[in-house]
Amino acid sequence: MSNPAFQRMANVDGLITPAEEAKISIFDRGFLYGDSVYEVFRTYSGVGLFFEEHFDRLENSARLIHMPMTQSRDELVEEIRRTIRATGLSASAQDTPSGQDVYVRYHITRGAGPVDLNPDPQLKTSYVILAKEVPTWKAEYYSHGMRLAIPQVRRNPIGALNPNIKGGNYLNNILALHEAVELGADDCAILNREGLVTEASNSNLFFVIGGQLVTPGDGAGNLRGITKTAIRKACDTNGLKVEEKDLHVSELPKATECFVTSATREVMPVVSLRLEDGKILEFPAGGGEITRQTAKYYHQYVEQYVQEHADFKLV
Numbered sequence: 001m002s003n004p005a006f007q008r009m010a011n012v013d014g015l016i017t018p019a020e021e022a023k024i025s026i027f028d029r030g031f032l033y034g035d036s037v038y039e040v041f042r043t044y045s046g047v048g049l050f051f052e053e054h055f056d057r058l059e060n061s062a063r064l065i066h067m068p069m070t071q072s073r074d075e076l077v078e079e080i081r082r083t084i085r086a087t088g089l090s091a092s093a094q095d096t097p098s099g100q101d102v103y104v105r106y107h108i109t110r111g112a113g114p115v116d117l118n119p120d121p122q123l124k125t126s127y128v129i130l131a132k133e134v135p136t137w138k139a140e141y142y143s144h145g146m147r148l149a150i151p152q153v154r155r156n157p158i159g160a161l162n163p164n165i166k167g168g169n170y171l172n173n174i175l176a177l178h179e180a181v182e183l184g185a186d187d188c189a190i191l192n193r194e195g196l197v198t199e200a201s202n203s204n205l206f207f208v209i210g211g212q213l214v215t216p217g218d219g220a221g222n223l224r225g226i227t228k229t230a231i232r233k234a235c236d237t238n239g240l241k242v243e244e245k246d247l248h249v250s251e252l253p254k255a256t257e258c259f260v261t262s263a264t265r266e267v268m269p270v271v272s273l274r275l276e277d278g279k280i281l282e283f284p285a286g287g288g289e290i291t292r293q294t295a296k297y298y299h300q301y302v303e304q305y306v307q308e309h310a311d312f313k314l315v
């Protein structure tokens with residue numbers, strides 16, 4: 001049961017308010033141009049999952065868009081803590097639908113300045129932190145699975161806007177998702193211009209092909225998911241090999257299982273995939289054996305991480 005004391009909170013450059021009351025400048029380049037980077041993580045038993053890895057990826061995204069960050073990592077960590085504390089969440093209570101846990105999204109924008117594409121090098125980066133309840137996905141996405149469709153929209157080429165930048169402009173993903181939803185699906189499986197599989201709108205894709213767990217490599221153009229990396233390690237520990245490679249759409253009819261991964265979805269089974277010609281590939285409802293094994297290994301890995309980082313509670 002959610003506790004009425006819990007309140008979604010936001011922190012804009014140090015000013016913490018209820019999330020609905022938070023304000024940013026209309027001159028902020030994140031708003032004007034999507035000139036920003038961000039991360040999303042969630043806590044488990046109050047511990048920020050893969051906290052360091054998210055900061056590493058944030059800093060890499062900032063580097064890839066040539067945006068030196070004004071705020072230090074320590075400062076942002078402290079601000080994240082303050083924001084979570086302001087939600088009223090307490091380590092002992094079952095305050096949110098997911099217990100004592102919280103979803104945290106933090107954006108760093110290039111800052112507010114003149115309406116001019118060319119950024120003033122004197123600009124100071126701004127930050128926005130949002131702490132809210134962990135999203136509850138439809139139960140049927142886990143019990144049955146998500147339905148995906150391949151849209152005509154292609155993933156941004158690496159040489160244009162590298163999908164490995166977790167930036168504040170998600171229009172490519174939104175257009176792909178919109179098309180998939182119009183086709184009656186829940187999410188998309190986006191191809192690149194060479195017909196290689198990249199990722200879903202905000203999660204990574206895995207398939208089982210010929211009994212082997214396969215996920216598209218970085219070369220196709222996708223975000224290097226932190227969940228995906230953890231899954232590789234978790235599977236490795238359990239002797240289940242994960243192959244990262246280019247995966248052409250023509251290979252998909254051989255797939256026997258499919259699932260997506262992200263910080264908030266964890267391991268979510270896919271029950272069907274619509275190809276561009278309208279043909280629908282079907283996968284076991286609720287996830288096949290390898291999908292279910294992977295989910296189990298991932299949950300064990302998370303449990304171990306939480307135990308090992310018990311002294312780093314954010315709540």
Ligand code: PDD
Nearest residue numbers: 040202203204223225226227228262263
């Ligand atoms: N999305 N690909 C894209 C395009 C993403 O936006 C995400 C994450 C992922 C999976 O990354 P990770 O395993 O590190 O969560 C892949 C987050 C959850 C979001 O924007 O809400």
